[in-house]
Amino acid sequence: MDTSILTRIQSDVQNNKVMLYMKGTPVFPQCGFSAAVVAVLNNLGVDYHSENVLEDPGIRQGIKEYANWPTIPQLYVKGEFVGGCDIVREMYETGELAQVLTDAGIEVRSAA
Amino acid sequence: MPMSAGEIEQMIRSALPDADVRIEDLRGDGDHYAAYIVSDAFKGKSRVAQHQLVYAALQGRMGTELHALSLQTKAPDRA
Numbered sequence: 001m002d003t004s005i006l007t008r009i010q011s012d013v014q015n016n017k018v019m020l021y022m023k024g025t026p027v028f029p030q031c032g033f034s035a036a037v038v039a040v041l042n043n044l045g046v047d048y049h050s051e052n053v054l055e056d057p058g059i060r061q062g063i064k065e066y067a068n069w070p071t072i073p074q075l076y077v078k079g080e081f082v083g084g085c086d087i088v089r090e091m092y093e094t095g096e097l098a099q100v101l102t103d104a105g106i107e108v109r110s111a112a
Numbered sequence: 113m114p115m116s117a118g119e120i121e122q123m124i125r126s127a128l129p130d131a132d133v134r135i136e137d138l139r140g141d142g143d144h145y146a147a148y149i150v151s152d153a154f155k156g157k158s159r160v161a162q163h164q165l166v167y168a169a170l171q172g173r174m175g176t177e178l179h180a181l182s183l184q185t186k187a188p189d190r191a
Binding site for chain 1: 159160163164167172174175176180182183184
């Protein structure tokens with residue numbers, strides 16, 4: 001992975017408490033899995049930063065190497081990889097995601 | 113070239129010989145599956161680590177030939 005890509009990923013995941021790499025944007029998700037994670041974050045009323053990997057092939061590939069995770073979306077909380085769509089949904093349904101966010105000092109406006 | 117349910121199951125089994133594997137074809141297009149896997153190999157591992165084991169078993173096909181594989185993994189719950 002190109003070092004400039006790595007540096008950008010590291011800075012994005014470190015500087016954004018909640019960072020979502022997705023296909024499309026929160027307003028126009030371009031993949032069902034990305035849309036599902038956006039819905040979860042919106043339901044929890046969490047502020048987050050997102051990156052549309054469709055606009056940057058370098059990031060799209062680099063983030064897969066960074067997390068050793070072959071698909072998009074990818075959710076990071078406080079620099080830590082939390083999971084893709086399956087795991088985020090599973091954690092949301094068990095209430096674990098709201099807990100992880102609260103433990104990380106992130107405001108969850110409507111705990112599910 | 114999309115994968116068959118049998119191919120997916122076989123690859124997972126060869127990497128996780130003890131695994132109890134159930135594959136569900138969600139759309140019949142060879143590209144959207146769900147897999148329910150129970151294996152001792154998952155014991156003590158985070159969900160991310162468990163899924164990474166399955167992705168490794170698929171030897172790079174996840175996200176390339178295989179677009180969507182919804183995963184549910186767990187260690188066997190022994191009483």
